[in-house]
Amino acid sequence: MPQLDEPNRSRQAALDADLAARIEQLSARRAPQAPRYTSPPNPKAARPDSKTSRPAKRKRRHAAGGSRKIALALSLATTGGLSYAMSLSSTPVEAGQPSIVATTTPSTPLPPSSVPPKTSLGSSDPTTSSVPTTQPAPTSIVINGGTYSNRYGDVQVQATFAPDGTMTDVVALRVPDGDRTSARISDVAIPSLNSEALATQSADVDTISGATYTSEDYRRSLQSAIDAALASGLITQT
Amino acid sequence: MGTVVSIDLRPNGGAPVTREPIGAVVGWLHHVNEVFNTHDPGSPISAMGRGELSYEDASDEIREVLRLCEDMTAQTNGCFNAFSVPAPNGTNLETSGLVKGWAIEHSARLVEQYGYENFCLNAGGDVALRGQPEPGLDWRVGIRHPFDDQSLALTIRGTGRLAVATSAVYERGQHIHDPRTLEAASGLASATVVGPDLTVADAYATAVFVMGLDALDWIQGFPEYDLYLITGSGTTHWSEGFNRYRG
Numbered sequence: 088m089p090q091l092d093e094p095n096r097s098r099q100a101a102l103d104a105d106l107a108a109r110i111e112q113l114s115a116r117r118a119p120q121a122p123r124y125t126s127p128p129n130p131k132a133a134r135p136d137s138k139t140s141r142p143a144k145r146k147r148r149h150a151a152g153g154s155r156k157i158a159l160a161l162s163l164a165t166t167g168g169l170s171y172a173m174s175l176s177s178t179p180v181e182a183g184q185p186s187i188v189a190t191t192t193p194s195t196p197l198p199p200s201s202v203p204p205k206t207s208l209g210s211s212d213p214t215t216s217s218v219p220t221t222q223p224a225p226t227s228i229v230i231n232g233g234t235y236s237n238r239y240g241d242v243q244v245q246a247t248f249a250p251d252g253t254m255t256d257v258v259a260l261r262v263p264d265g266d267r268t269s270a271r272i273s274d275v276a277i278p279s280l281n282s283e284a285l286a287t288q289s290a291d292v293d294t295i296s297g298a299t300y301t302s303e304d305y306r307r308s309l310q311s312a313i314d315a316a317l318a319s320g321l322i323t324q325t
Numbered sequence: 326m327g328t329v330v331s332i333d334l335r336p337n338g339g340a341p342v343t344r345e346p347i348g349a350v351v352g353w354l355h356h357v358n359e360v361f362n363t364h365d366p367g368s369p370i371s372a373m374g375r376g377e378l379s380y381e382d383a384s385d386e387i388r389e390v391l392r393l394c395e396d397m398t399a400q401t402n403g404c405f406n407a408f409s410v411p412a413p414n415g416t417n418l419e420t421s422g423l424v425k426g427w428a429i430e431h432s433a434r435l436v437e438q439y440g441y442e443n444f445c446l447n448a449g450g451d452v453a454l455r456g457q458p459e460p461g462l463d464w465r466v467g468i469r470h471p472f473d474d475q476s477l478a479l480t481i482r483g484t485g486r487l488a489v490a491t492s493a494v495y496e497r498g499q500h501i502h503d504p505r506t507l508e509a510a511s512g513l514a515s516a517t518v519v520g521p522d523l524t525v526a527d528a529y530a531t532a533v534f535v536m537g538l539d540a541l542d543w544i545q546g547f548p549e550y551d552l553y554l555i556t557g558s559g560t561t562h563w564s565e566g567f568n569r570y571r572g
Contacts, residue, residue, distance in 0.1 A: 099392070106391050107380035109408060113418055114376015292480055293458055294333070296517060297450040297469030297491040305329055 186231045186315070226250065228321045231260065232308030242304035246312040250321065330354060330429070334436065335443035335458055346439040350432045350446075357428040360386065363412040363419055374416025390420050390427060393524060397423060400547070401532035426490060426527025429453050433523070451530075452489040453523045469493070471514035471555055478555060481519060481570045488523035490530040492516045494557075512537035514557050519570055520550035538562060 227247050234243040243261040332350055334342045362368040369387060372378040380388065394407035405422060412419035429446050433453045436444055443456030445464060454464045466489045467477035481489055493515035516533040518526040529550060533540040544552050544564050551567040 102392055102395055103380070103388070106388070106395060110373060110378075110380040110383075110391075110418075111376070113374055113408075113416065292465040292467035292477070294331070294445050294447045294452055294464075295450065295467045295469055295477070296447075296452050296481070296489040297471075297493050297515065 228316055228319065230312045230315050230319075232310075232312035232315075234261065235304035235307050242308055244305065244308045244312060246309060246316070248316045248321075330446070330448045332432075332436075333445040333447075334441055335445075335456070337440065337442055343439075346436045346441060349435050349439070353432060353435060354428055357424065360384070361390065361420055361424045363414045363416075363421055366414055368414075370418065370420060371412075371414040371416065374412060374414060374418035390424060393427060393528075394420055394423050397525070397528040397532070401529065401536075402543070404532035404535040405528045422531045423524060423528045425449065426451055426488070426523040426525070430488070430523045450491055451523060451527050454483065454487040454489070455485070457484045468515070468517050468553065472559065478515065478561075479553070479571070481517075481553075483519070483570050486521050488518075488520055488526040490518050490523060490526040492530040492534040493555075512557060513554055514559075515555040516540070517553040518550055519553070519567065520547075526550065 227249060229245060229247050232244045232246060234241050236242070241261045245260050330350075332347055334346065336342050359365075360368060361370045363370055363374070365371060369378055369383070373380075373383060373387065380391065383391075391407070394405070397405040398407070407420045407423065408417060410419045410422075411417060412421075425448050429448045429451060430453060432446055433444070433455060436446070437455065441455070443458065444454075445458070446453040450469065452466055454466070458464055463482040463484050464487065466481040466483075468479050468481065468489075468491060470476045470478040471493045494513075513534050516530050518530040518533060520526050520529075529544075529547075533544070533552060533554070536543060538554065538556070540552055540554065541562055541564055544550055548566065551564045551570065553561070553563045553567055555561050
């Protein structure tokens with residue numbers, strides 16, 4: 088958008104001053120003894136949304152954004168070219184039971200690829216733990232996310248965490264029409280998420296605007312793995 | 326950002342598609358997520374929301390995003406507002422409504438720098454297109470139907486530089502606040518904005534959801550952008566220019 092890429096200087100200076108004042112107000116608004124937030128000086132004329140004395144309501148989480156950890160996920164290859172999907176983690180989920188499937192320690196490294204996938208097909212797996220009893224802190228924790236089913240199939244991811252909470256690997260154990268061995272992080276191919284589109288209409292489309300089921304379920308499964316990892320106490324949230 | 330991103334690169338002529346642009350985009354998006362993650366109390370945007378990071382001390386990219394947020398607030402008559410909606414970190418600075426589109430728009434520029442002219446980026450249903458999928462063909466973007474998960478509401482066709490952003494209420498409940506009242510926005514079930522820039526389209530889609538059908542008049546002030554709206558009762562409305570995208 089050209090008018091945003093090349094704003095004229097005086098306008099930008101005014102905008103910067105306005106923003107600096109607004110940011111400053113954020114700390115004042117949060118201070119318990121501070122007076123209520125009132126509209127800051129505004130060099131722009133007639134801003135329609137004067138923000139006066141608006142107490143913060145925080146009952147709802149703003150679902151539009153946010154994540155705790157980033158995770159990197161699937162690589163896709165389609166007939167038309169190279170396609171790739173990644174997840175930037177997510178908001179809390181309502182369903183699905185993740186399970187801790189393995190931890191590794193310096194003395195007994197256990198690569199995630201050696202962990203057998205869960206085979207149950209429901210929308211949840213029982214939580215199981217195989218935490219070594221006599222070992223020092225594990226060097227990695229492998230957790231299967233909950234399984235989420237949609238009309239296109241099941242979606243389940245397996246996430247590997249370092250003790251500091253860093254997610255080091257994500258494997259899609261199950262994706263619609265997918266083969267778990269072909270859905271590894273930043274590698275190889277699974278059918279495009281757009282297979283949903285093929286199923287939804289006789290007319291083909293290249294992509295879908297608006298959240299799709301597979302992407303949502305992928306996100307949920309990954310979030311359940313993150314939540315389980317945090318709840319396990321095996322990692323710390325940074 | 327809570328989303329899944331797909332990157333669909335189409336070859337230029339007979340040249341093979343390589344992974345370098347994908348790595349660049351993934352690295353960039355991870356970086357964006359670290360800076361602008363309002364679920365993470367340790368992120369710079371959270372620090373800024375708490376008043377611990379001043380505008381003067383913020384990085385250029387944070388300042389750029391805040392300026393864009395202010396532009397969007399002005400253009401949408403306050404229906405988009407990063408300083409009003411409560412964020413997950415407990416502050417009242419929430420840039421996520423713009424950052425996703427902005428990050429993908431920048432990603433598109435990254436991919437272009439690698440010489441690709443034809444590709445499709447999709448971040449949780451917000452789409453940035455370039456070029457065409459194959460010589461002589463239009464990109465076809467399905468709009469998910471808000472009530473019937475087994476069908477698409479319609480298909481948009483286009484080539485060149487095109488962004489498609491949809492804000493909608495699906496089965497997971499309403500999640501867009503009217504920044505003027507802090508109440509959940511209502512009236513529309515789905516709002517799709519089509520235009521050249523995904524940063525703008527994404528922010529507009531959020532604002533249009535708040536405006537409701539009044540947005541059809543409002544969008545006339547922005548001739549590069551068009552709307553397709555589905556109300557809660559299932560009626561559909563679109564701006565005149567939208568017809569150019571209908572398949």
